[in-house]
Amino acid sequence: MREKNAELMTGNEACAEAAIVAGMRFFAGYPITPSSEIAEVLAGRLPREGGVFIQMEDEIGSMAAIIGASLAGVKSMTATSGPGFSLMQENIGYASMAEVPCVVVNVQRGGPSTGLPTLPSQADVMQARWGTHGDHPVIVVAPSTVRETYDWTIKAFNYAEQYRVPVILLLDEIVAHISEKIALPPREEIEIIERQRTTEPPEKYLPYRCYESDIPPTADFGSGYRFNVTGLSHDESGFPTNNPMKIDALYRRLNRKIEQHRNEIIAYKKNFLDQADFCIVAYGSSARSARRALQEARSQGVKVGLFQPYVLWPFPYEVLENIAQQCTHFIVPEMNLGQIAHEVACATKRRVIKINRVDGGLITPSEIFERIKNVSV
Amino acid sequence: MAFRYEFRLSGSGGQGLILAGKILAEAAAIYDGKNATQSQSYGPEARGGSSRSEIIISDEEIDYPKAVNIDLLLVFTQEACDKYCKDIREGGILLADSEYVTKVPTGNFKTYFLPITEIAEKEVGKALVANIVALGMITELTHAISKDAVESAILSRVPKGTEDLNRKAFTVGINAVKRLIKKRP
Numbered sequence: 001m002r003e004k005n006a007e008l009m010t011g012n013e014a015c016a017e018a019a020i021v022a023g024m025r026f027f028a029g030y031p032i033t034p035s036s037e038i039a040e041v042l043a044g045r046l047p048r049e050g051g052v053f054i055q056m057e058d059e060i061g062s063m064a065a066i067i068g069a070s071l072a073g074v075k076s077m078t079a080t081s082g083p084g085f086s087l088m089q090e091n092i093g094y095a096s097m098a099e100v101p102c103v104v105v106n107v108q109r110g111g112p113s114t115g116l117p118t119l120p121s122q123a124d125v126m127q128a129r130w131g132t133h134g135d136h137p138v139i140v141v142a143p144s145t146v147r148e149t150y151d152w153t154i155k156a157f158n159y160a161e162q163y164r165v166p167v168i169l170l171l172d173e174i175v176a177h178i179s180e181k182i183a184l185p186p187r188e189e190i191e192i193i194e195r196q197r198t199t200e201p202p203e204k205y206l207p208y209r210c211y212e213s214d215i216p217p218t219a220d221f222g223s224g225y226r227f228n229v230t231g232l233s234h235d236e237s238g239f240p241t242n243n244p245m246k247i248d249a250l251y252r253r254l255n256r257k258i259e260q261h262r263n264e265i266i267a268y269k270k271n272f273l274d275q276a277d278f279c280i281v282a283y284g285s286s287a288r289s290a291r292r293a294l295q296e297a298r299s300q301g302v303k304v305g306l307f308q309p310y311v312l313w314p315f316p317y318e319v320l321e322n323i324a325q326q327c328t329h330f331i332v333p334e335m336n337l338g339q340i341a342h343e344v345a346c347a348t349k350r351r352v353i354k355i356n357r358v359d360g361g362l363i364t365p366s367e368i369f370e371r372i373k374n375v376s377v
Numbered sequence: 378m379a380f381r382y383e384f385r386l387s388g389s390g391g392q393g394l395i396l397a398g399k400i401l402a403e404a405a406a407i408y409d410g411k412n413a414t415q416s417q418s419y420g421p422e423a424r425g426g427s428s429r430s431e432i433i434i435s436d437e438e439i440d441y442p443k444a445v446n447i448d449l450l451l452v453f454t455q456e457a458c459d460k461y462c463k464d465i466r467e468g469g470i471l472l473a474d475s476e477y478v479t480k481v482p483t484g485n486f487k488t489y490f491l492p493i494t495e496i497a498e499k500e501v502g503k504a505l506v507a508n509i510v511a512l513g514m515i516t517e518l519t520h521a522i523s524k525d526a527v528e529s530a531i532l533s534r535v536p537k538g539t540e541d542l543n544r545k546a547f548t549v550g551i552n553a554v555k556r557l558i559k560k561r562p
Contacts, residue, residue: 003410008403117421178442179399179415181406291440365441
């Protein structure tokens with residue numbers, strides 16, 4: 001008998017389905033392993049949902065297309081991997097500057113360059129935060145299971161809409177390609193957030209004027225509103241400005257709108273941290289290995305806990321600072337040469353033990369467990 | 378200790394091992410009510426290159442999705458056999474296509490050498506369904522997943538119009554193992 005409400009789904013499939021549930025109706029992309037199934041599923045699904053799927057000439061065009069569609073009021077997404085993510089950086093900056101809500105999925109592969117197309121990696125954590133130039137706002141999330149991918153794809157759209165920023169969904173090959181049993185939540189339980197649209201008439205509308213918050217209300221192109229959108233620093237009319245006060249106000253507001261809401265944006269899960277002496281910090285598929293290592297270590301009486309950030313940027317410095325009052329050592333397994341480990345050291349001022357793998361293999365539970373044992377004796 | 382069963386299906390790209398893995402995981406997870414994951418590892422080539430598919434079945438949540446202590450290893454190439462037979466647990470099972478694997482490894486596991494591709498060609502009529510024949514063999518050798526579950530999962534995953542062919546391939550695989558076990562109990 002087929003189990004009701006249960007499906008075997010990959011992370012890429014869950015991402016595509018969740019994006020449709022979130023209201024995404026425009027996808028532009030260029031297929032690339034290990035993200036291609038997202039485009040493949042959406043090429044079939046979007047037209048049937050009244051949406052648009054375009055295969056673009058490259059990733060620069062893909063990013064530009066989703067910015068355009070979002071300015072017309074449609075929730076938009078693209079999906080790529082390392083080399084494509086590099087090409088998207090300039091226009092990700094444009095989306096940050098012009099405050100265009102959009103979701104960019106990066107299923108990471110080993111790099112630099114074309115690197116390891118088919119194997120897992122987590123080496124784009126810093127690129128996701130700082131890949132485009134300038135002080136810019138961005139939100140980065142990293143799920144570890146198919147169900148988390150489903151939930152966080154929807155939340156990525158909510159964050160993008162609420163804060164008018166590009167949101168990066170960082171997956172890795174394991175999370176993207178694993179087939180896993182998933183029970184999808186009923187639609188009525190899913191919170192969907194829409195961008196705040198202006199109540200001003202077109203002749204009075206200023207595209208970057210703020211009212212109660214640091215997030216200016218939007219207007220959809222094609223609905224009678226005419227306004228200028230530029231990557232240059234601009235004033236509230238949307239036209240370029242060289243006025244130092246206005247320039248300063250713009251850059252500070254752009255970054256403040258995320259910083260001031262960091263506590264609402266940050267999300268994480270704590271496992272057994274109440275009585276732990278050591279803390280593992282793991283995200284994405286490394287968190288899967290960490291959960292298994294944690295079980296083994298606990299069963300042998302080692303007082304270790306797990307901190308799994310779902311949101312990598314903004315980074316939860318304060319939360320880890322608190323954990324450091326109790327935990328003396330932090331163990332950070334990641335499939336790169338130590339990217340989040342540095343942030344953990346910065347937040348905790350404690351000894352950070354790095355476990356790094358860059359050979360295309362998933363970090364094993366025993367690799368983590370052995371390091372925990374060495375620390376605990 | 379929680380129940381955990383690990384399969385690795387290995388060979389080269391294009392032999393249908395990733396699909397076979399997804400079918401096994403779907404059978405266990407959706408039709409047998411257990412938890413299951415399937416993950417894979419393959420090279421950057423469109424065809425050829427080594428390919429492996431790993432399936433974990435458990436009655437609890439599956440965190441680490443890779444096989445480390447294999448209960449059943451299926452090999453379709455000599456290279457896969459040489460590389461992976463050390464990962465079989467004591468008392469585990471090695472199932473090899475005797476057409477491709479000629480050098481028999483030794484170890485503390487049960488070995489089953491069957492001409493899987495030849496059986497597919499001669500008894501089903503298409504070498505292409507060797508992966509489904511292998512699924513029949515795996516089901517009969519391990520009893521880790523019910524036959525009904527695997528058959529339902531096969532029918533839900535194979536292309537429309539090929540259901541009868543695949544159902545036959547599955548049955549042929551089961552019977553091949555039954556004959557072999559009768560001969561050497």
